[in-house]
Amino acid sequence: MAVLSFLTTTHFDFGAIQRTGKELSRLGVGNPLFITDKGVRTVGLLDQVLAASGIEQPMIYDNTPPNPTEEAVNEALAHFRESGCDGVVCVGGGSPIDLGKAVALLADSGAELQTYDPMQGGAKRISAVAPLIAIPTTAGTGSEVSSGFVIVMNDGRKATFASPKLTPSLAICDPELTMGLPPQLTAATGMDAIAHCIEAVLSPVVNPPAEGVGLDGLWRAWRHIERAVQDGSDREARWQMMMASTEGAMAFSKGLGAVHAMSHAAGRIPDLKLHHGTLNAVLLPAVIRFNAEAAPEKIARLKQAAGLGPDADLASEIAQLNARIKLPATLGEMGVKPAMMDELVHYASNDLSGRTNPRAASPDDYRQLFSEAM
Amino acid sequence: MAVLSFLTTTHFDFGAIQRTGKELSRLGVGNPLFITDKGVRTVGLLDQVLAASGIEQPMIYDNTPPNPTEEAVNEALAHFRESGCDGVVCVGGGSPIDLGKAVALLADSGAELQTYDPMQGGAKRISAVAPLIAIPTTAGTGSEVSSGFVIVMNDGRKATFASPKLTPSLAICDPELTMGLPPQLTAATGMDAIAHCIEAVLSPVVNPPAEGVGLDGLWRAWRHIERAVQDGSDREARWQMMMASTEGAMAFSKGLGAVHAMSHAAGRIPDLKLHHGTLNAVLLPAVIRFNAEAAPEKIARLKQAAGLGPDADLASEIAQLNARIKLPATLGEMGVKPAMMDELVHYASNDLSGRTNPRAASPDDYRQLFSEAM
Incomplete structure (x- = not known):
């Protein structure tokens, strides 16, 4: 049975953050916890949102790690409770938004985060979630409209939590906030959006x-990622990349695939602190080759959306795009070592995202895919 | 500012109506008014829904006219109130669903329908709307997921009402209910879905x-409409056409265009009782030619979605498709007379749908377009 549901209302345009105060009032939130990270705060983006929020003495948590951890969730949650907060405003890339979603989930619950782990039937235990406004400062994660978040747990897993109840109450997408994003981060987050569009379309969920939204996202991202990387002040390209990011996450309400299973497995390695979008970019070609036979019509539509001819090889085209926007070509270049293989295969094989890969991937398949990407 | 919002949760598949009872309970509705028409009741489709609803003594209104009127709305509303109903279940094509939406809107209001006319700022006056489940029995209208409805008012206008609050609480799309739809109605409703996809994509609203959803709907409908017309028992084609219909209406949350403005103007003529989908089919070619210059990139994407080459003429292709599925080629064949022209132009020029046509259409333009279609 197909269940079609798109839940987040999204205000999208240059200047959209000016709505923040109005929307907080509409949601009845008088004392939100602003969740961000040091980088977003340092470059002044948090201040822009604070000014637009109308909150006079804002509560702020800015200690979000690059791959948010359960420990950081509990730290922010303690801040939320001690400050008597009644909602969350996340300002940042995927990390502060994901961390904020975890805080909103736990705000009215006495339980530990793992209670809600969907790998153990936890999605059903979710009842009340605190109001949350998500304001992305990158164009890639799409977490502002997605129903999931990813946290590195105390037990070492990078766990995915998902439920329609976790979808933000509201997303405010203001491409102005991405104008200062440096080229490398523009490239890496942009490829995250492309990975979302591709894996969502390929997911066998009906x-x-x-799928239409994902194809449209790919259409936009493929035409604008290089422009956004080459000239960060290209407002049209920034708008289109942020839209592709939002669309990618709307699309992956139908699930992701092996790219994300593998990316989560590599992203959890504490010493490497690898960027999620960069990992996705590097992993895409091998996984697309692995999936091609299982979904030929969808691959054809993806190529058409990207503006590629019917005879083009999508995997090679992505590898070439990665090279043009100066992303690494292999996991080896990123510091992943063959000695990590068993661990990578173990975590990828047990990741939620792999369940919606169009072709079932065994541990041996993951080993092979990691080898190719290495 | 773009506001992106998709509100209806849709349960979609063969057998989906078996959820009716469960979903009524979930919505807290114990005594719904089942709104349908004589045709749907006669062929036994209402009985299937009643059996699945678990309601022992169901309240039924089956007097919906082909183009629902304000008078019929008030008749059904009186039934709703006298029977102490607490919700609405619409079973049928666009007419019963639209009529049901009007009843749900007025259920808790003491006001007349025209109070909510968006041409007079009425959308803002909508507060509470009764819970409504929409169960389509045709594949075309998409009214089950749309935020609008169309009623022939006592003053003779065919008025469009629109607000996110008018979107059904839930849609249950069961292609099984369309298996018995005769070829002519399959063709006419199917072209309604195609018209929705095309006009929604062309609308300048951001x-x-x-748009991605509309393009996907066109992709499906173009590939399956002839199969569904030629062999009504083709389950795959029925599934795809119903999906295209749902997608068309999700897409036209961004508005429609001149086809619908003109179709509403012709559909209101009481003596002719013209079918909305057939009118849209006949009007599409002339309007697409009129709009082509204003939206060349979108026309190119529409052609791609339909599987047509870049040099194809979309307007001619639609005219040829109409001929293949045995729909009329002109308004003249449908009984529209040149003497009706002033009236047609007047109503088309003042229709809500025309406001989102990609190229502004003056009364003279509408006169020209009607002449071409005549």
Whole structure:
């Protein structure tokens, strides 16, 4: 049975953050916890949101790690409770938004985060979630409209939590906030959006509207990622990349695939602190080759959306795009070592995202895929 | 500012109506008014829904006219109130669903329908709307997920009402209910879905996800409409056409265009009782030619979605498709007379749908377009 549901209302345009105060009032939030990270705060983006929020003495948590941890969730949650907060405003890339979603989930619950782990049937235990406004400062994660978040747990897993109840109450997408994003981060987050669009379309879950949204996202991202990387002040390219990011996450309401299973497995390695979008970019070609036979019509539509001819090889085209926007070509270049293989295979094989890969991937398949990407 | 919002949760598949009872309970509705028409009741479709609803003594209104009127709305509303109903279940094509939406809107209001006319700022006056489940029995209208409805008012206008609050609480799309639809109605409703996808994509309102959904709907409908017309028992074609219909209406959350403005103007003529989908089919070619210059990139994407080459003429292709599925080629064949021209132009020029046509259409333009279609 297909269940089609798109839940987040999204205000999208240059200047959209000016709505923040109005929307907080509409949601009845008088004392939100602003969740961000040091980088976003340092470059002044948090201040822009604070000014637009109308909150006079804002509560702030800015200690979000690059791959948010359960420990950081509990730290922010303690801040939320001690400050008597009644909602969350996340300002940042995927990390502060994901961390904020975890805080909103736990705000009215006495339980530990793992209670809600969907790998153990936890999605059903979710009842009340605190109001949350998500304001992305990168164009890639799409976490502002997605129903999931990813946290590195105390037990070492990078766990995915997902439920329609975790979808933010509201997203405010203001491409102005991405104008200062440096080229490398523009490239890496942009490829995250492309990975979302591609894996969502390929997921076997039946949801044609979400596929249409994913194809449209790919259409936009493929035409604008290089422009945004080459000239960060290209406002049209920034708008289109942020839209592709939002669309990618709307699309992956139907699930992701092996790229994300593998990316989560590599992203959890504490010493490497690898960027999620860069990992996705590097992993895409091998996984697309692995999936091609299982979904030929979808691969054809993806190529058409990207403006590629019917005879083009999508995997090679992505590898070439990665090279043009100066992303690494292999996991080896990123510091992943063959000695990590068993661990990578173990975590990828047990990741939620792999369940919606169009072709079932065994541990041996993951080993092979990691080898190719290495 | 783009506002992206998709509100209806849709349960979609063969057998989906078996959820009716469960979903009524979930919505807290114990005594719904089942709104349908004589045709749907006669062929036994209402009985299937009643059996699945678990309601022992169901309240039924089956007097919906082909183009629902304000008078019929008030008749059904009186039934709703006298029977102490607490919700609405619409079973049928666009007419019963639209009529049901009007009843749900007025259920808790003491006001007349025209109070909510968006041409007079009425959308803002909508507060509470009764819970409504929409169960389509045709594949075309998409009214089950749309935020609008159309009623022939006592003053003779065919008025469009629109607000996110008018979107059904839930849609249950079961292609099984369309298996018995005769070829002519399959063709006419199917072209309604195609018209929705095309006009929604062409609307200048900024909403890329909705455009992606519209393009996907066109992709499905173009590939399956002839199969569904030629062999009504083709389950795959029925599934795809119903999906295209749902997607068309999700897409037109960004508005429609001149086809619908003209179709509403012709559909209101009481003596002719013209079918909305057939009118849209006949009007599409002339309007697409009129709009082509204003939206060349979108026309190119529409052609790609339909599987047509870049040099194809979309307007001619639609005219040829109409001929293949045995729909009329002109308004003249449908009984529209040149003497009706002033009236047609007047109503088309003042229709809500025309406001989102990609190229502004003056009364003279509408006169010209009607002449071409005549």
